[in-house]
Each structure stands twice: as structure tokens, then as C-alpha cells.
Amino acid sequence: MFADRVQRARQQFADRNPGSRRYYDEARQFMPGGHTRTVLTHAPFPLNFVAGEGATLTDVDGHQYIDLLGDYTAGLLGHSEHRVIDAVTAALNTNVSVGGVHPAEARLARLMCERFGLDRVRFTNSGTEANLMAISTALMATNRKKLMVFHGGYHGGVLYFASGAAPWNAPYDFVVAPYNDLPGALALIEEHGSELAAVVMEAMLGSGGCVPADGYFVRGVATAARAAGALFVADEVMTSRHGRRGLMNLLGVQPDITTYGKYIGGGFSFGAFGGSAEFLDLYDTSPEGGRSWSISHAGTFNNNVATMTAGGVVLGEVFSADLAEAHTERGNEFRENVAAVLARHKAPVSVSGFGSMMSLHGLRTAPTTPVEAMERDNALNELLFLGLLERGVYIATRGMMNVGLAHTDEQLATALDRLDDLLGELDELMS
Numbered sequence: 001m002f003a004d005r006v007q008r009a010r011q012q013f014a015d016r017n018p019g020s021r022r023y024y025d026e027a028r029q030f031m032p033g034g035h036t037r038t039v040l041t042h043a044p045f046p047l048n049f050v051a052g053e054g055a056t057l058t059d060v061d062g063h064q065y066i067d068l069l070g071d072y073t074a075g076l077l078g079h080s081e082h083r084v085i086d087a088v089t090a091a092l093n094t095n096v097s098v099g100g101v102h103p104a105e106a107r108l109a110r111l112m113c114e115r116f117g118l119d120r121v122r123f124t125n126s127g128t129e130a131n132l133m134a135i136s137t138a139l140m141a142t143n144r145k146k147l148m149v150f151h152g153g154y155h156g157g158v159l160y161f162a163s164g165a166a167p168w169n170a171p172y173d174f175v176v177a178p179y180n181d182l183p184g185a186l187a188l189i190e191e192h193g194s195e196l197a198a199v200v201m202e203a204m205l206g207s208g209g210c211v212p213a214d215g216y217f218v219r220g221v222a223t224a225a226r227a228a229g230a231l232f233v234a235d236e237v238m239t240s241r242h243g244r245r246g247l248m249n250l251l252g253v254q255p256d257i258t259t260y261g262k263y264i265g266g267g268f269s270f271g272a273f274g275g276s277a278e279f280l281d282l283y284d285t286s287p288e289g290g291r292s293w294s295i296s297h298a299g300t301f302n303n304n305v306a307t308m309t310a311g312g313v314v315l316g317e318v319f320s321a322d323l324a325e326a327h328t329e330r331g332n333e334f335r336e337n338v339a340a341v342l343a344r345h346k347a348p349v350s351v352s353g354f355g356s357m358m359s360l361h362g363l364r365t366a367p368t369t370p371v372e373a374m375e376r377d378n379a380l381n382e383l384l385f386l387g388l389l390e391r392g393v394y395i396a397t398r399g400m401m402n403v404g405l406a407h408t409d410e411q412l413a414t415a416l417d418r419l420d421d422l423l424g425e426l427d428e429l430m431s
């Protein structure tokens with residue numbers, strides 16, 4: 001029923017966006033598929049954005065959108081956070097690539113340690129790299145080779161577990177466990193425990209459909225992992241925005257190592273891994289460290305001036321722990337309002353998530369596991385995406401929506417109205 005409608009919706013999208021089509025056709029000559037970030041592409045072609053202001057995006061054809069995607073959580077601050085822009089401009093006017101250490105990096109490190117309860121932290125260029133480094137740390141600390149990850153998990157381009165381990169992943173020895181299934185995960189820890197270097201887990205599957213972890217599941221897995229001599233590594237690249245110290249903290253777990261990314265860089269490339277001194281001090285090459293061996297960690301742009309400065313403003317001035325707590329509540333309220341709109345309609349659409357991160361699903365009830373999330377009606381999800389675009393609301397093709405700091409109450413209310421309108425149209429298809 002919904003599949004029949006998709007072609008028409010794609011054609012209407014193409015008719016409305018001739019400028020984006022032209023950019024797409026040109027881009028395809030030089031980039032395979034016309035993109036360099038797979039998640040941003042979709043049929044018939046992606047929009048080409050030229051401007052952003054607050055939580056509004058403008059495309060090359062002059063359409064304006066309420067930006068409810070927030071760059072997959074990296075855009076928490078919106079498009080005009082002048083405290084970040086001004087500080088980075090000033091820093092870049094002083095120095096660009098110093099090839100040495102500078103004060104902004106230690107400032108950001110202190111802010112991260114204080115905020116998230118870490119002993120030490122190190123910076124990378126992306127969340128992917130942060131996870132790769134966290135894994136290296138665990139392999140070196142334990143002298144073991146196996147890693148437990150979860151079905152539906154995503155930890156970066158080469159750490160992708162939507163349905164088992166992707167064949168293009170980095171060549172680690174992975175054991176893929178079921179998410180939110182404590183007996184299933186414990187059985188695998190029992191089987192592989194003596195070989196496991198780390199268990200790597202998201203507190204909520206982000207890419208996997210905003211499926212939050214049950215607290216008892218996370219706590220049970222973390223306890224069993226440690227009992228087996230493995231490190232518990234939390235991927236909070238997306239979820240550190242929740243509560244005062246991130247979602248793992250709200251679930252009652254202090255990981256051995258946690259990875260970070262996205263919004264903390266204030267719009268610049270960012271990644272970090274931090275945690276207990278016992279493991280992070282494996283990187284201590286200083287004379288004071290007195291270590292007989294250490295891990296070398298390179299990366300030309302690890303401490304780049306733009307990101308280090310931006311991050312210092314994000315955590316030091318913009319996104320305080322109090323604001324993070326309030327923003328989590330605001331996100332929960334918005335998600336409840338979305339659910340109330342969905343409940344008024346016949347179309348089988350649900351919303352899952354936690355705090356300011358959520359996802360629409362072409363499913364009657366919100367998924368609690370990635371297996372359930374994959375059962376959704378993809379045609380219906382595509383109609384939701386294209387239908388919201390037509391109504392001036394930009395979300396992820398897969399349905400992800402993220403409330404940001406720049407959204408006004410009016411914009412959120414408008415987004416709800418547009419969703420209501422779209423669902424009314426989908427209801428007609430069902431009658």
C-alpha cells in the first residue's frame with residue numbers, strides 16, 4: 001500500500017528540487033554516488049544545503065527546513081552559536097596548525113574529565129578513531145584478541161554491525177551478541193570470556209534506530225565483562241549529551257573507557273576516548289610516568305586548534321551539565337508529543353528513543369531490540385521522510401530526529417503540526 005506511493009513521492013521531490021539535482025549530477029562525476037558519507041544519500045538524490053541559521057537550513061533551491069536532524073547529533077548547538085564561532089575565529093587568527101601543544105587542548109581535557117568523571121582523556125579526529133583507539137587500549141591492556149559487540153550497533157565506518165559484522169569492517173575477531181538480551185549476551189561472555197579484551201556497547205543504539213538499552217542489561221553485561229577480565233567500553237559518541245554525565249551514567253554504569261564525538265567539537269571533526277587512569281596511562285610516555293612500556297598514539301590533527309577551542313566553549317560555556325539535564329527533559333517531552341500525534345492516526349508509525357534523540361519507525365509499536373527495528377515498513381519510513389521534507393521538516397532518511405539547543409518551542413510545535421498533517425494524508429491511503 002505504501003510502496004505504491006513511494007515512486008510518486010520521489011518524483012514530486014525531484015520536481016521540487018532541480019538545483020539539488022544539478023549539484024548531484026555534477027558530484028557524481030567526481031565522487032562515487034555523488035557523496036562521501038553514505039548515510040546522507042537517498043533516492044532520488046539528496047538535497048544540497050547552502051545555508052543554516054539557528055535550527056533552520058536552506059537548500060540550493062531556496063527551500064527552508066526546520067532542521068530536526070541536527071547532523072545526527074553533531075549539530076546539537078544549531079547553526080549560529082556565536083560563542084563557538086567567535087572563539088574559533090579568534091584562535092585561527094592567532095595560529096592554525098601549530099605542530100606543538102597549546103593551552104586549548106588541556107583546557108578541553110580538564111572540562112571533559114570533570115564533566116564525565118574521567119581520570120584521563122585523549123583526543124582523536126572522529127568517533128570512529130576514538131573507538132579504534134579504545135579497542136587498541138583494551139587489546140594492549142589485556143593481551144587478548146576478541147571483542148564483543150552488539151547486533152545493531154554502530155561504532156564507525158569500519159565498526160558496523162547493523163546485521164552482524166559488515167565485511168568491510170576492521171579485521172578484529174568479533175563476537176556479535178544480541179542487544180537488550182541479557183541471557184543471550186551472558187551466554188556468549190561465558191563461552192568467550194577468557195579471550196575477550198573488551199565488550200563495546202552503545203547506551204542506546206543510535207544508527208540502529210534509537211533503541212535505548214535496558215539498565216539491567218547494561219549493568220549485567222558490564223559486571224560479567226569485568227568478571228571475565230575484559231574492559232567495558234561505552235560508546236557515547238552520540239549519547240553523552242544525555243543527563244549530566246551521559247547516558248551510561250544514567251543507567252548506573254561507570255565504564256572502563258568511554259568514547260566521545262559529535263557535538264563536543266562544536267561542528268568541527270572530533271573524537272575522544274577517556275576513562276580510568278589504569279588504562280589511559282598506558283599512553284603516558286612522560287619521564288614522570290616511569291613506565292617500562294607504553295602505547296604510542298599519533299594523529300596530526302588530534303589537538304587541532306579549531307576543535308580544541310570549540311570544544312572548550314561547548315563544554316565550558318554553552319552546554320553545562322544543568323543545561324544537558326534540562327535538554328534531556330525537553331527531548332523526552334517532545335518525544336511524548338510525537339507519540340501523542342502518532343496515536344491520533346491509523347498509519348502504523350511509532351517513535352523510540354531517549355532524551356533529545358529519537359526515531360520514527362514504520363511499525364505499530366516502538367522497537368525494543370534492533371531485530372524489531374529491522375522489521376519496519378521501509379516504504380512507510382521513506383514516505384515519512386519525503387513527506388516531512390515536502391512540509392519543510394528535515395529528518396534522517398531512517399527516521400532519526402534530534403532536538404537541538406537552537407530549536408524554538410514554536411519550531412517544535414510546527415514540526416508536530418506538519419507530522420500530524422502528513423499522517424492525515426497517510427491515513428487516507430489506508431481507508
Ligand SMILES: Cc1ncc(COP(=O)(O)O)c(C=O)c1O
Pocket residue numbers: 072125126127128129131154155156157202206207235236237238261262270271
Ligand atoms: C555511536 C557512534 N559511534 C561512533 C560513530 C562514529 O563517529 P564518526 O562519524 O565521528 O567517526 C558514530 C557516528 O555516527 C556513532 O553514532
